[in-house]
Amino acid sequence: MPKARRNKCKDKLPRSQGATIAVREYYGTSSIIDTPDHDVEEVSSSLSSEDASAKSDLPQHVRTMSDGSIVDIQPVEPGRVPSPTASEIIANCHEEDMIEMRNVDQKARAEGVEPGERKKRLLELQEQRNEQRKLEEKIAQEEAERKLDEEFDSWIEKGKGKGKK
DSSP states (O other), X not given: OOOOXXXXXXXXXXXXXXXXXXXXXXXXXXXXXXXXXXXXXXXXXXXXXXXXXXXXXXXXXXXXXXXXXXXEOOOOOTTOOOOOOHHHHHHHSOTTTHHHHHHHHHHHHHHTOOHHHHHHHHHHHHHHHHHHHHHHHHHHHHHHHHHHHHHHHHHHHHHHHHSOO
């Protein structure tokens, strides 16, 4: 016995009649959306005298919000930036080095190397690759300057014989 065919139209979500016209023209403006909420109370921005005295008793890194709630903020001390992890080093490295650094990290993990040692290896590799990249860039720049000098000299040589008759 053949299977009953499903009606494809039933499986689809219904479409609105005016789907082809602009949303604002189809739905129009709504007074519900345009009116402000009257049941929401305005929070007073001024602190009462009790709140002010309580605020002065708090440590310097603890702040109070205008609604009276207390927020604990731990500022980062100047000169004290958290050290990146091995994964962060890989994520922030130069794109040419990413595969090599990932392989070094995976090999170190397989060997059971401590996270600090993995980080040290990655930083050393990153420093080597940065130095190598700077050296290659310097060599390429010197080569480009040499080619420009040769081209300039050839123009000078060509120009010497043509102007004198």
